[in-house]
Amino acid sequence: MTETESWANVNLRQVGRPLARTDAPGKAAGKTRYAGDYTMPNMLHAKVLRSPEASALLRRIDVSKARALPGVACVLTAADLPDRKASTDIPGQTGKKKLATDQQVLVKERVRYHGEPLALVAAETQAIAEQAAELIDFELEPLPGVYDPFKAMRPGAPVVTAPDNVVGEHKVRKGDIEKGFAEADEIIENTFRTQFIEHAFLEPEVGLAWIDENDVINIRVATQVIEHFRPIAEAVGVPHNKVRILGALVGGGFGGKEDVTVEIYLALLAQATGRPVRLAYTREDSMFGHGKRHPFVITHRTGFTKDGRITAVKVTITADSGAYVFLSPYVLLYATVAAPGPYRVDNVHVDAVAAATNNMFTSAFRGFGAAQACVAHEAQMDEAAKALGIDRMELRRRNFIRTGDKLVTGHPIESAVWADECMTKAWEALGERTPDAGPVKTGRGVATYQQSYGRITWLHDTSEAWVGVEVDGSVVVRSGVTDIGAGQVSALGQIAAELLGVGLDDVTIYNSDSAVTPLAGTTTATRGLYMTGNAVRLAAEAIRGRFLARAAREFGVEPGEVDLAESKAFVTDRPDKSMAFKALVALCASEGVHRSELVMFRAPFTGQIDPETGQGRVHPDYAYGAQAVEVAVDTETGEVTVLKSVGAHDVGQAINPDAVAGQIEGGAAMGQGYALSEELCYEEGRLTTPSFSEYLIPTAMDVPRYQSIILESRSGLGPFGAKGIGEPALTPVAPAIANAVADAIGVRVFDLPITPEKIVMALRRAEAAE
Amino acid sequence: MFAEFDLVMPGDLDEALDILAEAGGDGDAGILPLAGGTNLVVDLRARRIRADKLVGLGRIAALRGIERSNGRVTIGAGTTLSDILRDPGMVEAAPSLVDSARVFAGQMVRNTATVAGNVCCGSPAADTVPPLLSLDAEVTLAGKGGTRNVPLADFFLGYQEDERRPAELVTKIAWDAPKPKSANLFYKLARRKGDAITVVGVAVTVAVEAGKCTTARIALGAVAPVVKRAREAEALLEGEALTPELIEAAARQAAEDSSPIDDVRASADYRRHSVHALTRRLLSQAWAQVTEGG
Amino acid sequence: MRETETITLEINGRRREIAAPPNQTLLETLREHGYFEVKSGCEKGDCGACAVLVDGEAVDSCLTLTGTLEGRAITTVAGLKRGEELHPLQAAFVKLGSIQCGYCTPGLIMAAQSLLNETPDPGEEDIRLALSGNLCRCTGYTKVFDAVQEAAQVLREEESGL
Numbered sequence A: 001m002t003e004t005e006s007w008a009n010v011n012l013r014q015v016g017r018p019l020a021r022t023d024a025p026g027k028a029a030g031k032t033r034y035a036g037d038y039t040m041p042n043m044l045h046a047k048v049l050r051s052p053e054a055s056a057l058l059r060r061i062d063v064s065k066a067r068a069l070p071g072v073a074c075v076l077t078a079a080d081l082p083d084r085k086a087s088t089d090i091p092g093q094t095g096k097k098k099l100a101t102d103q104q105v106l107v108k109e110r111v112r113y114h115g116e117p118l119a120l121v122a123a124e125t126q127a128i129a130e131q132a133a134e135l136i137d138f139e140l141e142p143l144p145g146v147y148d149p150f151k152a153m154r155p156g157a158p159v160v161t162a163p164d165n166v167v168g169e170h171k172v173r174k175g176d177i178e179k180g181f182a183e184a185d186e187i188i189e190n191t192f193r194t195q196f197i198e199h200a201f202l203e204p205e206v207g208l209a210w211i212d213e214n215d216v217i218n219i220r221v222a223t224q225v226i227e228h229f230r231p232i233a234e235a236v237g238v239p240h241n242k243v244r245i246l247g248a249l250v251g252g253g254f255g256g257k258e259d260v261t262v263e264i265y266l267a268l269l270a271q272a273t274g275r276p277v278r279l280a281y282t283r284e285d286s287m288f289g290h291g292k293r294h295p296f297v298i299t300h301r302t303g304f305t306k307d308g309r310i311t312a313v314k315v316t317i318t319a320d321s322g323a324y325v326f327l328s329p330y331v332l333l334y335a336t337v338a339a340p341g342p343y344r345v346d347n348v349h350v351d352a353v354a355a356a357t358n359n360m361f362t363s364a365f366r367g368f369g370a371a372q373a374c375v376a377h378e379a380q381m382d383e384a385a386k387a388l389g390i391d392r393m394e395l396r397r398r399n400f401i402r403t404g405d406k407l408v409t410g411h412p413i414e415s416a417v418w419a420d421e422c423m424t425k426a427w428e429a430l431g432e433r434t435p436d437a438g439p440v441k442t443g444r445g446v447a448t449y450q451q452s453y454g455r456i457t458w459l460h461d462t463s464e465a466w467v468g469v470e471v472d473g474s475v476v477v478r479s480g481v482t483d484i485g486a487g488q489v490s491a492l493g494q495i496a497a498e499l500l501g502v503g504l505d506d507v508t509i510y511n512s513d514s515a516v517t518p519l520a521g522t523t524t525a526t527r528g529l530y531m532t533g534n535a536v537r538l539a540a541e542a543i544r545g546r547f548l549a550r551a552a553r554e555f556g557v558e559p560g561e562v563d564l565a566e567s568k569a570f571v572t573d574r575p576d577k578s579m580a581f582k583a584l585v586a587l588c589a590s591e592g593v594h595r596s597e598l599v600m601f602r603a604p605f606t607g608q609i610d611p612e613t614g615q616g617r618v619h620p621d622y623a624y625g626a627q628a629v630e631v632a633v634d635t636e637t638g639e640v641t642v643l644k645s646v647g648a649h650d651v652g653q654a655i656n657p658d659a660v661a662g663q664i665e666g667g668a669a670m671g672q673g674y675a676l677s678e679e680l681c682y683e684e685g686r687l688t689t690p691s692f693s694e695y696l697i698p699t700a701m702d703v704p705r706y707q708s709i710i711l712e713s714r715s716g717l718g719p720f721g722a723k724g725i726g727e728p729a730l731t732p733v734a735p736a737i738a739n740a741v742a743d744a745i746g747v748r749v750f751d752l753p754i755t756p757e758k759i760v761m762a763l764r765r766a767e768a769a770e
Numbered sequence B: 001m002f003a004e005f006d007l008v009m010p011g012d013l014d015e016a017l018d019i020l021a022e023a024g025g026d027g028d029a030g031i032l033p034l035a036g037g038t039n040l041v042v043d044l045r046a047r048r049i050r051a052d053k054l055v056g057l058g059r060i061a062a063l064r065g066i067e068r069s070n071g072r073v074t075i076g077a078g079t080t081l082s083d084i085l086r087d088p089g090m091v092e093a094a095p096s097l098v099d100s101a102r103v104f105a106g107q108m109v110r111n112t113a114t115v116a117g118n119v120c121c122g123s124p125a126a127d128t129v130p131p132l133l134s135l136d137a138e139v140t141l142a143g144k145g146g147t148r149n150v151p152l153a154d155f156f157l158g159y160q161e162d163e164r165r166p167a168e169l170v171t172k173i174a175w176d177a178p179k180p181k182s183a184n185l186f187y188k189l190a191r192r193k194g195d196a197i198t199v200v201g202v203a204v205t206v207a208v209e210a211g212k213c214t215t216a217r218i219a220l221g222a223v224a225p226v227v228k229r230a231r232e233a234e235a236l237l238e239g240e241a242l243t244p245e246l247i248e249a250a251a252r253q254a255a256e257d258s259s260p261i262d263d264v265r266a267s268a269d270y271r272r273h274s275v276h277a278l279t280r281r282l283l284s285q286a287w288a289q290v291t292e293g294g
Numbered sequence C: 001m002r003e004t005e006t007i008t009l010e011i012n013g014r015r016r017e018i019a020a021p022p023n024q025t026l027l028e029t030l031r032e033h034g035y036f037e038v039k040s041g042c043e044k045g046d047c048g049a050c051a052v053l054v055d056g057e058a059v060d061s062c063l064t065l066t067g068t069l070e071g072r073a074i075t076t077v078a079g080l081k082r083g084e085e086l087h088p089l090q091a092a093f094v095k096l097g098s099i100q101c102g103y104c105t106p107g108l109i110m111a112a113q114s115l116l117n118e119t120p121d122p123g124e125e126d127i128r129l130a131l132s133g134n135l136c137r138c139t140g141y142t143k144v145f146d147a148v149q150e151a152a153q154v155l156r157e158e159e160s161g162l
Ligand SMILES: Cc1cc2nc3c(=O)[nH]c(=O)nc-3n(C[C@H](O)[C@H](O)[C@H](O)COP(=O)(O)OP(=O)(O)OC[C@H]3O[C@@H](n4cnc5c(N)ncnc54)[C@H](O)[C@@H]3O)c2cc1C
Pocket: B032, B033, B034, B035, B036, B037, B038, B039, B040, B041, B042, B057, B077, B103, B104, B105, B106, B109, B112, B113, B114, B115, B116, B117, B118, B119, B120, B121, B125, B126, B127, B128, B164, B168, B169, B170, B171, B195, B196, B197, B198, C044, C045, C046
C-alpha cells in the first residue's frame, strides 16, 4: 500500500481511533429521546387517510361524520387547503428550483398512487383519530393507470406527469462509439433488472409540531434534512423564518427520510388547531409514506478486444419514477455517471430515461442510482469474463480507471483509485473455498464500484459549523447536521477533539436545529463527513491557530513548535514545557482572544454538464472499493446461504474505524437483502407487501459474520483526506452476490431479487437448453 | 388500532369453559380463547377478527406442563415453542417438532406462542402441524359437556375450519414418542432463514423393521388449504425397503398430492417442485438414519 | 368504553398500579407511562423493537395485552442499568460499536438478556436464534453477536467472582 503523507500537518491522536461513539451510551441505556418520544401538554394525535386506489378520480369526499365524532379537533381535505403545493426541490440550501416537481399536499381530484393522502385528521387520542379517518366517506372513480415505464412512454399512455411522462433524461456521448465497436473482437449484450425496494429503517416517520409565541411553527421530526423548513414554509404559506425544524437522533434514514415526510401535514394541522400535534406513522403508513428505490432496466452492450480491453460501452437505462418526480432526475444522473463502472472507457454512449407511472414514487436510497448501475456493470463484467475466457478479476484489472484518467463525463479523477487493491484484499480475505456438498454448490463473486461522495457540483453545496471553547476548557460544536445512525455527530466531536487536543468526552455537540445550529446541509449523498467534517475542521483549526499563537508567546517559541494534546499545550520537542489546556483557555479568555469560530465550507462549484454529451463535472470526487462473497446454493430448492462476505473500501481516512466497519457491515446486510430477499410488489400499482412479514430484510439467522477491510489513501476531499463510506458500503454488495450465485450454478438470474424460485427456474431452463 | 373488547383471566379450566359457554350455550363467536396472542392480537388489530371478549388462558395451571410416561408424550395447551426447545427430552420425544421450533418466528414470539394456538389458528403454514401429523398426534378437546380426543389427522376440516366447537378448548396434545428404529424430520422452506412465513414445510416419519419400512408419514405444510398428509405417497413406502427409485416415486406422488396456490411468497409450480425435492431429501435422510449400523 | 381495570405491575423493580383498558398492549401502556425506551417499529411482532422482559423472559410488548400481566415483573432496557453503571450488555454494545441508529438496541439487548438468563455461555448459533426476532437495518448484526458474547463472559466472571 502506498504510504501517503498525513493530509493535514497534524499528528493524529484521536482521528483514526475506534472510540466509543458519543451517542452510544444514551442509546444503550434507553435515555436517548427520538423524535417520537416527545410529547406536549394538550397535544393532539394525527392520522393520514390514504387512497386505496393507485389511479382514480376523487369524485366526492365527505368528512362530516368524522368532524362530528367527539374528540375530533380537525379534519382537513384539499378543499380546506390554500392552493399551494409541496415543492420537491432538491433538498438543501440552494434555494433554486430545478424542476417542475410540485406535488399536491392532499388529493384534489386525481389520485396518482396507492396510498396518496386524501385527508388529515387530528384528535384527542390516537384511537379517535383512527376512528375518524374510517368515518370519512369518499368515492373514487378508477382511472386507467400505467404501471410500467416503457408503456408510460408509448404514445397514448395515460398521462401521470404532463406532457409525456418523461421526468428525467440524461445522455453521455464520449469518444466514437462506432469506432469502438468496430475495434472489438467480441461484443456482449445483456439486460439486467432491479426491483422496488424499501429503506426499512426501524423508526417509522414521526414528528411533533407546535406554534410558539412568535408564530413560529416548530416541528420536531425524524429527518435527514432540516433545511426542508423552506419548502415546508412555502407549502403552508409562511415566511421561511417562521418554520423551525428540530431534529433528534434518527432511527435510520438510508435516503428514506431525505424528502419531506410528515412535516407539512403537521404544520397544517397545528395551524388549523393552534394546538401541538403529533403524527406517528405505523409501519404500514411508512411503507406508503416515503419514496422507494427505483427499479431499473439496464442494457449493456460492451465491446472487448481478445485480451479483454474494453473498446466501447453502450448503456441504456430506464427507471420507474412512480407517480411523482421527487429526486428521480438526480438518481438517474448518478446512474448515468456510474454506468460503465470504475473502468476506463474511451468510447461511451449512455441513454438514460426516467418515466412516471402510477406506481409508488421513487426517490433517494443509499447508493442513489449508482447502486443499480453497479448491479448491471459488475454482472456484465463477469459475463464478459466468461465469454472471453479471462479470469474475472484479471479482466477488471485490465480495465480499471486510474488517477488522472477521464470519467465518462470527461472530467479527470483526481484522487486515488484503489479499486484493485480493495478487490484483491477482499478476495484474499475469503480464504479457503468451502467445498460443494451434494446438491449444495459453492460459488464466489466479486464486485467493484465507483460511487460519488458529495453533492452535484452545480448545486453549489456548502456547510456551516461553529466551534467554541468555554472558559473552563470544555468544547462546544454547533452544526445543523442530522445524525441518522452512522455516527455523524460523534465524528465531528472527534475532529474537534483532535484539533484542540482534548478528549472526546470534553466535547458537546448540538446538532440538527434549524433555528440555532448553523446550517450544515443534508445528511445525504455521503456528504456529511466530507462537508460538515471539513467545516468543523476549519472552525477548530482557526481556534487552534489562535491558541497556538498565544501558547507560543507564553513558551517563548514559534507557534509551529507548539502542539495541543491530552488537554495540554506543549512545545513539541520539549514536552516538559507545557501548560494545561484549561489554563491556556483561561488566559485567552482574560485577554479577549476569540475562542469560537463560524465557518462555511464550500464544495467545488461548477456549471452544469452539457445536456447533449454529458461532458463536464458532476461530483466533487469518487470513492472506490469492492465486495467479495462466497455463497452456497441449494440447487434443488434454490435457497442461497451467504457464507462469507467481505467489504474492502478506500475511505481515504477513517475518522472512527469502528464506525466505518459498522457502515461496511450494515451495507453488506442491506445489499444482501437487495440481492436475495427484498422486494416491494405492486400489482397494478397496489402494494401487496406492506409489512415486515412480507418485506423481508435479513435477520440474525441470515447473515454471515461480515468482514470489513479499511484502506486509507488519504487522498479524499474530506477532513484529513477522508472520502466517505455511507453509500459505498452498500453499492457493490448485491452484484457480488449475484456473481457468486452465477458462479455456483453456472447460469445467471438477470433480475433481482434472486429468489429460490428464480434459481430453480433458471436451472430448469438451462437443463432444457442442453 | 383495536376495536374494543373485554378481557377475562379465569383461574381454572372450569371457569374458562363456563365463560366460553356463556352466550348461547354452545359458545359464541364473539368470545375467543387467548393463548399467547401472537395470532389473535395481530388479527384483532388488523380487524380480520372481531371479538367481544377474550378469555385469557395464561393463569390456568391445568394447561401447563409436559409429561412423558410409558412412551406417551403429552403437552399442555399452554406449552410454548420455547418450552419445546428448552425441554431436553424433546429431541427424542419429538425430533421434528424441535426442528420446527428452531425455525419458528423469533425468540419473543416463541416465548409466548403456544403449540395449541398454532394448531388452532387454522393456518396451512402453521409450522408445528406437519411435525405433529407426522407423529400421529391426538388433540384433547374439553367443553362443558366433557372431553374428547380427536386424532390431529381428522382435526382439520377445511380452510380455517376445524373440529373444535367454539365453546371448547384444546387442553392437551399427545403422541407416542418415536420408536427406537425410526426417524422423524422436518424442513421449512421460506424466503428467509429467520422469522419467515413458510413457503413449503415437510415432515416425515420413517420406521423400520427387518429392513422394511413399517410406518411412513409424510405431512405437507403450505401447499393445500390445510396441512395434510400425503397418504398415497405414504402407502407407496410402507412394507418396502426404501430404494432411491421408490423414494423418488413417493416424492413425486407427494407433489401430486399437494394443491398449492400462487401468492406473494411463491408460485404453485415452485411449491410443488419443492415438495418433491424436500420429500425426496427427507425420506433419503430418514432412511439413511434408520438403516445406519442396522 | 369497556371497563378499564387497574393492574399491579412491577416495572423495573418498582411496583405500579396502572389503569389499562382491556384492549391496551403492554407497548402502549409502557409508553403512556413514560417508558419511551420501549420502541415501536411495527406493532405486529415482526421487528422486536418493543421487546421487554416479563419475569425474565423476552416478549414483544406490542403483542402482549397488559390485562394479562397482573402481578408480573416487567424489565425495560432502562431497568437493566445498575445505578449509574451500564449493565455489561449495555457496556459491550457501546464498546464494540454494536449501536448505530440505536432504534433496535433496546429490543436487541432485552432479547440478549433473556437468552443469557437461561444460557450463560451461548454459542454463536444460540445468539442468532435468540435474536432472530429482532430486526436491525444498520449494523448487519456482526458487532451485535460480538457484544452478546463479550457481555456473557463478563457476566460469567461476575457470577463466579461472587
Ligand atoms: C412475528 C410472528 C412470527 C410468526 N412466525 C410463525 C412461524 O414461523 N410459524 C408459525 O407456524 N406461526 C408463526 N406465527 C404465528 C403464531 O405465532 C403461531 O400460530 C402461534 O403458535 C399461535 O399461538 P398463540 O399461543 O399465540 O395463539 P393465539 O394467538 O393466542 O391464538 C390463536 C388462535 O387459536 C385459538 N386458541 C389458542 N389457544 C387455544 C386453545 N387452547 N383452545 C382453543 N383455541 C385456542 C385462539 O382463539 C385463536 O383463534 C408468527 C406470528 C408472528 C406475530
